[in-house]
Amino acid sequence: xxxSTQSQMGGFRQFHVSDKTLAVFExxxxxxxxxxxxxxxxxVWDAALVLAEAMTSHLDLEFPFAGKSVLELxxxxxxxxxxxxxxxASRVVLTDVGALVPGLRRNVEANRLGDRxxxxxxxxxxxxxxxxxxxxxVMSDVFMEAEAVAALGRTLRGVxxxxxxxxxxxxTEVRTWTGECPSELEKxxxxxxxxxxxxxxxxxxxxxxxxxMELRSFPVYSLIPPEEEDGHVADVGDVS
Numbered sequence: 001x002x003x004s005t006q007s008q009m010g011g012f013r014q015f016h017v018s019d020k021t022l023a024v025f026e027x028x029x030x031x032x033x034x035x036x037x038x039x040x041x042x043x044v045w046d047a048a049l050v051l052a053e054a055m056t057s058h059l060d061l062e063f064p065f066a067g068k069s070v071l072e073l074x075x076x077x078x079x080x081x082x083x084x085x086x087x088x089a090s091r092v093v094l095t096d097v098g099a100l101v102p103g104l105r106r107n108v109e110a111n112r113l114g115d116r117x118x119x120x121x122x123x124x125x126x127x128x129x130x131x132x133x134x135x136x137x138v139m140s141d142v143f144m145e146a147e148a149v150a151a152l153g154r155t156l157r158g159v160x161x162x163x164x165x166x167x168x169x170x171x172t173e174v175r176t177w178t179g180e181c182p183s184e185l186e187k188x189x190x191x192x193x194x195x196x197x198x199x200x201x202x203x204x205x206x207x208x209x210x211x212x213m214e215l216r217s218f219p220v221y222s223l224i225p226p227e228e229e230d231g232h233v234a235d236v237g238d239v240s
Contacts, residue, residue: 012110013044015079018056020086023110024077027103047141048079050218051171054196055083055138059220063167065089068135071159073122073152074142078104081138085113093130095122125151133163139170143181153188160225168223169195173216182221189226196220 015022026043055065066088072081075094085092094104094117104119122128137159143149160166168190172181182192196219 015044015049015052015083017052017083017086022079022082022086023107024079024082025103025106025110026077044077044079045141045173046216047171047173047218048076051080051138051140051169051220052083054169054171054220055080055087058195059169060087063136065136069093069133070136070138071095071130071134073124073137073139073156073159075104076100076140078107078119080140082107082111082113082117084136084138085111085117089136090116092117093132093134094119095130097121097123122155124148124155126155130155130159134159134166135163137166137168139168141172142170143172146180146184149181149184150187153185153190156185156190156223157188157226164225164227166225168225169220170223171218171220173218185223191224191226193222193224194219195222 011027012023012025015024024044064087065084068084068089069091070081070084070089070093072078072084072092072094075081075096078094081092081094092113094108096104098121101119101121108114108117108119120130122130137156139152142152156168160168186192
């Protein structure tokens with residue numbers, strides 16, 4: 001990858017971010033206790049790699065992470081949030097469903113980032129509130145199901161209404177069945193601006209070329225929080 005590389009090491013994968021290394025532990029056999037389905041957030045997806053690459057290049061130039069507070073929603077294994085910490089963020093909060101919290105904590109401990117990175121359980125659309133103000137929100141591959149994205153929109157709007165200037169960046173893989181997901185965010189007032197329309201991360205590109213596969217697309221978006229007529233971010237309670 002242009003700004004990070006990866007290597008396999010047992011249950012850990014190593015990612016080189018700028019001049020530093022991140023170790024991320026993945027679990028292939030973690031399942032949802034209610035449904036029995038695999039929890040796909042237990043491993044690193046290419047969209048997370050694409051977002052991490054963008055964070056170490058043009059996003060960090062546009063809005064440097066140094067000294068910023070960062071929230072990752074749907075963190076999974078936490079690669080983008082951990083990347084923010086390596087880029088100098090003063091505080092990072094990684095959030096996901098309860099079953100993924102132990103793995104996130106393990107990744108924080110493995111990288112000795114416990115002084116700056118916190119892990120919390122957060123269910124999208126619930127009455128739970130993140131509470132604090134954040135400068136940046138990052139998300140990767142969260143546009144999977146329209147119903148889940150609608151819940152995400154409610155949570156994200158609650159976060160953004162606390163600070164108008166919050167930057168929100170998301171990377172996703174373009175899939176035939178997820179095309180309507182971004183519109184769920186537009187329904188609650190978010191503007192969506194495509195920053196890049198890149199192919200898969202550079203490591204994945206080489207693998208796909210070698211195997212003769214069609215290259216996948218991973219756009220990176222900036223999400224613009226909704227505003228009321230008076231210029232303030234709309235109250236989440238105003239959403240019908």
